Amino acid sequence: MTPYIKERIEAFKKASQNRGRLLIDCPDQPGIVAAVSEFLYKQGANIIESSQYSTNPEGGRFFIRFVFECPNLKEKANEIEAEFQPIAKRFSMDFKFTYVFEVKKMAIFVSKELHCLLELLWEWQSGDLMTDIALVVSNHEDARQIVEPLGIPYYHVPANKDIRAEAEAKQMKLLEEFDIDVIVLARYMQILTPNFVAAHPNRIINIHHSFLPAFVGAKPYERAYDRGVKLIGATSHYVTNDLDEGPIIEQDIERVNHRNDVEDLKKIGRSIERSVLARAVKWHLEDRILVHRNKTIVF
Amino acid sequence: MTPYIKERIEAFKKASQNRGRLLIDCPDQPGIVAAVSEFLYKQGANIIESSQYSTNPEGGRFFIRFVFECPNLKEKANEIEAEFQPIAKRFSMDFKFTYVFEVKKMAIFVSKELHCLLELLWEWQSGDLMTDIALVVSNHEDARQIVEPLGIPYYHVPANKDIRAEAEAKQMKLLEEFDIDVIVLARYMQILTPNFVAAHPNRIINIHHSFLPAFVGAKPYERAYDRGVKLIGATSHYVTNDLDEGPIIEQDIERVNHRNDVEDLKKIGRSIERSVLARAVKWHLEDRILVHRNKTIVF
Amino acid sequence: MTPYIKERIEAFKKASQNRGRLLIDCPDQPGIVAAVSEFLYKQGANIIESSQYSTNPEGGRFFIRFVFECPNLKEKANEIEAEFQPIAKRFSMDFKFTYVFEVKKMAIFVSKELHCLLELLWEWQSGDLMTDIALVVSNHEDARQIVEPLGIPYYHVPANKDIRAEAEAKQMKLLEEFDIDVIVLARYMQILTPNFVAAHPNRIINIHHSFLPAFVGAKPYERAYDRGVKLIGATSHYVTNDLDEGPIIEQDIERVNHRNDVEDLKKIGRSIERSVLARAVKWHLEDRILVHRNKTIVF
Amino acid sequence: MTPYIKERIEAFKKASQNRGRLLIDCPDQPGIVAAVSEFLYKQGANIIESSQYSTNPEGGRFFIRFVFECPNLKEKANEIEAEFQPIAKRFSMDFKFTYVFEVKKMAIFVSKELHCLLELLWEWQSGDLMTDIALVVSNHEDARQIVEPLGIPYYHVPANKDIRAEAEAKQMKLLEEFDIDVIVLARYMQILTPNFVAAHPNRIINIHHSFLPAFVGAKPYERAYDRGVKLIGATSHYVTNDLDEGPIIEQDIERVNHRNDVEDLKKIGRSIERSVLARAVKWHLEDRILVHRNKTIVF
Known part of the structure; x- marks a missing residue:
């Protein structure tokens, strides 16, 4: 820091x-x-x-x-x-x-798409997110040059389906070492195991790049394009063991039209993802969210 | 009824x-x-x-x-x-x-533009506005055929600046006779005197066809067109003696563009006016609004 | 008329x-x-x-x-x-x-929920939808008293899955008799057969009460409530033989929150459905829509 | 660069x-x-x-x-x-x-509020704004550390009403030297002289922190708070010699409520300003904007 x-x-x-x-x-x-x-x-x-x-x-x-x-x-x-x-x-x-004076310790997980990380760092620097960003974990090196100049430790933990157990063991150790309260998946593109999820109930916040429950799973913008929707969206939710089925915290959408190709949808979507995730994280940090039967109450 | x-x-x-x-x-x-x-x-x-x-x-x-x-x-x-x-x-x-069981008695004032009246009647008929619409007062005859079939008394009280005192005397008598709790100006195009306003503090709800404080006064759509704005709006507020300066209850906008002429703005605006006024009236009926220093707190 | x-x-x-x-x-x-x-x-x-x-x-x-x-x-x-x-x-x-001078002849199909029909009639009366509403067809009697005073013929054609063929035969006869150009399903709750659909390619406009492709099929508001979404929506599309899979013409959403129960979602949804369907119908009447590979181009 | x-x-x-x-x-x-x-x-x-x-x-x-x-x-x-x-x-x-291959040369003017500059730099880095940001001019030093690492020359030109002529002479020289096509005032808080404005017709883009024509001039968020509006907005426009009266390119708004104090309005407003200015600049760079009688046509 x-x-x-x-x-x-x-x-x-x-x-x-x-x-x-x-x-x-x-x-x-x-x-x-x-x-x-x-x-x-x-x-x-x-x-x-x-x-x-x-x-x-x-x-x-x-x-x-x-x-x-x-x-x-x-x-x-x-x-x-x-x-x-x-x-x-x-x-x-x-x-x-x-x-309130016990500022929450946050870990951010990220892969190669950096816009959500950048938004969080930005809001953090401008004082809008009151948290201690204790570390950033990534399965790639891309974000290092953004993160380290801010004095935040950056850990490159390679991850893929073949080395999942090993990767999560390293991640869990880091989370413990840094005494982390909340984990934000800022477009972290690896699936977490039930073990990892169970260890952090209602404390892992994800951003999914569609207005759930539409386009659960991979490649939502491609599928939105194929379906010809007139709105695209993003959803922030707590992670559970059902993929993209956890309690929804926040959603938003933007209009699109026939002129927008997949690349356009991704661009427009990045802007929605940024603001939806930032709002969800802010509400979590302010203890505004209660979970009841896989739904959120946001006070 | x-x-x-x-x-x-x-x-x-x-x-x-x-x-x-x-x-x-x-x-x-x-x-x-x-x-x-x-x-x-x-x-x-x-x-x-x-x-x-x-x-x-x-x-x-x-x-x-x-x-x-x-x-x-x-x-x-x-x-x-x-x-x-x-x-x-x-x-x-x-x-x-x-x-809650003391259902509020409402008077609706209207002139020649009927869309706001229609919206209120519609929401009322579908059960979304719980109120006793006791009478409709108008300085024109246009709305009679809409109002009377619903069993609501319709009073044509001619009004203009030359006969204002006389008109308001008639209106005040009706309001008293029907024991009215709230007055809704659903595009009623006559100015009310300080006397009339003072008799109903925070109980007269108006809809103004601009996003106040832009375009206070007459012909807001024409002026919005001339200014080339990219948004038009509507504002519902309590009536005070400062024209269009009363406490704002609700506002909303829609996008417009260079292709929209004044008639388009009016059409688009009608839809905004309808929903903004209906929301403001609903909140008033549910006692959600407190006024403090010319501003509203809407719970 | x-x-x-x-x-x-x-x-x-x-x-x-x-x-x-x-x-x-x-x-x-x-x-x-x-x-x-x-x-x-x-x-x-x-x-x-x-x-x-x-x-x-x-x-x-x-x-x-x-x-x-x-x-x-x-x-x-x-x-x-x-x-x-x-x-x-x-x-x-x-x-x-x-x-443009060949004003299109429209048939509206409706069941028991009347808000979409009402919106279309309203916009039609106020001159915003230039069409000849030639008849209204319903499997119920509920809308008769709204439709007939406007001089529009009203046909009660009972319909359910047991008498589908018979019902559609009657409907097809009426459509032919009135020389209909476009059919609007304004919350018509019966499924149409492939035969009926094939006879009117890109000429049947439906309103579905969800932001498709979320909540395809029955009871979308109940399912939206159960999933705890923070947005609800409506989608207007051309009818094809894949249920709720036809080319999307227009969509819109509103925010909801944990306080809204299923009845609230339905109320809020009615307002979205009304405006989404009205826009889709308007664009169709103005020949603004081209269909290409199950997607619409809306000029 | x-x-x-x-x-x-x-x-x-x-x-x-x-x-x-x-x-x-x-x-x-x-x-x-x-x-x-x-x-x-x-x-x-x-x-x-x-x-x-x-x-x-x-x-x-x-x-x-x-x-x-x-x-x-x-x-x-x-x-x-x-x-x-x-x-x-x-x-x-x-x-x-x-x-299209003649990429436009841009100068960004900024004072102490950096969010609009940051947004432009961000979109530029991610490839969404195709322009050559040739220099940043500021009457303060605050932005230097953000700008120079990107390889963009940074010029600190002190400016206030007493040294306006001198400051503008320096600025004009820089603009000429760098052969600038478009000037973006990214929250540049100095007034430009008629002379400067006349030299760059429809080529100076400003962001004003209100939905014009509401709150022309200084301190719009404070005034929005005092008025108790339920929406705040931002407007991007070409600069003319009438303060905040130039042709509007783009506007947008967000909802606020009684709980939001002036600081909240500024925070919320920053996000609107960022996106409104970025869209206006993008459209200008793509030659989508024509000006006619102090209004814009945006194709």
């Missing part, structure tokens, strides 16, 4: 040292908001944002996300989490406290 | 007989969410939706909207409102309870 | 009595534009619009559409077509002259 | 050595297309693309753009232009032949 970015991240950590988030997923029932907001109030926290969603007020599933500001949060975090246990138990909650 | 629509409104009232909304606008400070959600819980209410916004957590203004389900709400409404007073006082709240 | 619309169509026929269109599809080669524009010039025609497209200037396929104004076109049409034969032969052209 | 980009430009020049464009602006009248396409055919040229537009077929102005492929174009260009004179005279044409 360049000194300039390092400095900015430190400044951000300081500015957000009292800011936390609380995400809850539990059966819907009366009293949840009252209990949690009363709890936060008693901890001295001021609620800055809250969003909630219920699949069905009668017997459904309830989701809520709070952002709060609490003096001395860093010191009190463990205590707060401990004291929250009875409420969590009472309402059978799955919950997660996260701390 | 046709028997079919009357029946649907009655069914809706019944289905929503326990559903209420609470809108709050107050200085930001800790404990608001806790106090209000605790209050609702003690009343036996389940919070179905909530959205909040703060202009600035330190010293700013705080806005929140709750939707809640409460057994026997109809009977308990007065009591709930009375019991809420201490909380309101403690936090210096402006607040408003509304009841 | 009401007297008002009849009158407008007559006025249009008169105003366009000298306006023709020429569509050409041939192997690309030098000299085509020169030969055709020279031909038109010698006939006394002024070219008002022209658009061309080549799949590949070297050895590809060439498409061009001219709109021209020619004095006494009505009287000279046969002669012009005859004189064009040598050029057509020289360049191995498939070509078609059409005449 | 880096060797890699230089090589690509050379390859492009070679591949397009027979490709030309012809732009015409003349009074509408019969026979233009026939005469010009006949002329091109006789020169041995194959028409690859053509687009035309008439303000009014009767007595209006006619515009047409041809792209053609002609063997030995480089050698024959002068001869072709000379032989075209009689046709130009006959139809009172303003016309311009341009040659």
Whole structure:
């Protein structure tokens, strides 16, 4: 990381040292908001944002996300989490406290197409993505000259279907070594094994170059061209073991017409992929995404 | 109203007989969410939706909207409102309870361009706008044959700048007689006096045929054509005494190009006006809009 | 047809009595534009619009559409077509002259969902679709009360998979009797037989309620909801014997989110379906669409 | 320029050595297309693309753009232009032949906001903008470290209202020295004098950070925030001596809401500015833009 970015991240950590988030997923029932907001109030926290969603007020599933500001949060975090246990138990909650000052560590995986990587680096440099890009992993050398000048370690890990196990072992070691929180596949063109995926549930974000579920799998622009669609799109999703079937985080499209050949579609598509992936990553970093039954709730 | 629509409104009232909304606008400070959600819980209410916004957590203004389900709400409404007073006082709240089963009474004002009226009637007939369209007022006869077959009273009130006072007196009398909650100017081409406007603060919704603040005033499509813009738009806003300067509720645009003449712009624009006005009206009916310093918060 | 619309169509026929269109599809080669524009010039025609497209200037396929104004076109049409034969032969052209004053006769097929029919009728009444809506055919009675007051004959032809042959025989007879040029399936929920489709190549326009090729077949909104997509769409296409696989004319989408249930998707979708179908029909009526290898070229 | 980009430009020049464009602006009248396409055919040229537009077929102005492929174009260009004179005279044409292999020389002016410059450099590096970026001029040093590694000369020309004449003299000298065809103001925050503007008619492309004509002049995002608009936009236009009043080439918008503060609007806006300017520049480089009465025709 360049000194300039390092400095900015430190400044951000300081500015957000009292800011936390609380995400809850539990059966819907009366009293949840009252209990949690009363709890936060008693901890001295001021609620800055809250969003909630219920699949069905009668017997459904309830989701809520709070952002709060609490003096001395860093010191009190463990205590707060401990004291929250009875409420969590009472309402059978799955919950997660996260701390804005604990900037997430990211690994970016990339192959030969660099536009998504470039967009992420750009937004990161301009301060729009608050994360610590700890390393970039690639099965090619193409991105090295872009990545290293920014002070980010670059690891070339050759990968293909014959050496998958070996490659993933190296990758897993790196992820552990760098204590990675989230993996972004920025047009990484290798398939991951169930083993690798299972180790990072809802923590691997992929960009697929079609508006899923259209054109699952390889060569979506070629197939879009052949089908004569009037829109092309891109989809960012969490990776699961069903190819291109994971929970969709974000999608977008652009218009195309009969004059656009496959190369045009790819060009237009690059621009969609860039912005769709950047939005999905941003929402993940801000803990805005909850996953329920292979779908996302984006608060 | 046709028997079919009357029946649907009655069914809706019944289905929503326990559903209420609470809108709050107050200085930001800790404990608001806790106090209000605790209050609702003690009343036996389940919070179905909530959205909040703060202009600035330190010293700013705080806005929140709750939707809640409460057994026997109809009977308990007065009591709930009375019991809420201490909380309101403690936090210096402006607040408003509304009841989903109290379907809002709407007056639509229209002149000779009927597309916005038609859209509203359409969405109303298909159940997308839950309101009681109590009357249509026009300074022309053009819309009568569309309105009356739906069982809606149609009042032709001639209006122009020479007879403005007289016309508005008639209109005000009708609004009172029908106990109107909201007035929609669906391309009503007469200016309203400060007197009329002051009598209905944030309760008159207009559609202006440009993306404001571009092309304030008359003949926006002609001026858009002359300027050679590549986008045309429409804006729905609450009416204030500054022409086209009221709080903006919703806007949208469509692309145009050099081939489009003024007539094309008007055609394309009609489609934008229809959807923009319909969305704004829908949000108003659902009590989603708060006004703060000539801007809207749309929850 | 009401007297008002009849009158407008007559006025249009008169105003366009000298306006023709020429569509050409041939192997690309030098000299085509020169030969055709020279031909038109010698006939006394002024070219008002022209658009061309080549799949590949070297050895590809060439498409061009001219709109021209020619004095006494009505009287000279046969002669012009005859004189064009040598050029057509020289360049191995498939070509078609059409005449703007020959307003196309349309049949609309509809089932129980009426929003697409309503949109077409609306645009037709407001003069945006220049066509003679000669009849509406439905397997239900629901639309009768909307259609007949406009002076359009309404035919209830019961249809289901058991009586398909019989139903289509009746429909074919009606289409012949009314001398129909184009059939619009405005949410007509019956499958057509290969026989019926083959009789109307590139003359049956359907609206499918998904962004094809996603969600081919039944219940696309339910499946979109289950998949958790962030966009829903609609597609208008020419009908072929491969279900939902015909040449795509137009598509569009709207954003949705986790709060939208299946009913919401249907509501939002109705609005997309309306505008997508209306645009596709308009382009067909204006002879803007050429079909090449199951794809459309829309000039 | 880096060797890699230089090589690509050379390859492009070679591949397009027979490709030309012809732009015409003349009074509408019969026979233009026939005469010009006949002329091109006789020169041995194959028409690859053509687009035309008439303000009014009767007595209006006619515009047409041809792209053609002609063997030995480089050698024959002068001869072709000379032989075209009689046709130009006959139809009172303003016309311009341009040659695709004559890659346009561009100067980019920038101040402290670098996102538009970065986008142009990016698209240029990835081959989407075919131009020779001959130099970057700035009144600040900020962009130097981005520009120079790409082998593009960087000139720091201090500028403010007190030294405008002196600054522009230096700039003009640079433009002449580098034989510049087009100047892109990529968020260059100095006003140009009438003298400078007059020297480059329809050859200076600016990006303004609002959807003009809304928010002409300074601080558009601040004013958009104050007005509470629900859309923000950007506009690319040719520079004239009326501030932000030149012919609009391209515009686009994004949705915003009450949660977005001025900083958010600027972030969102940067993304719109980038893509709007890049499209406008691309169209200019491809000679797609004709200017007529302060409006653009974009073919």
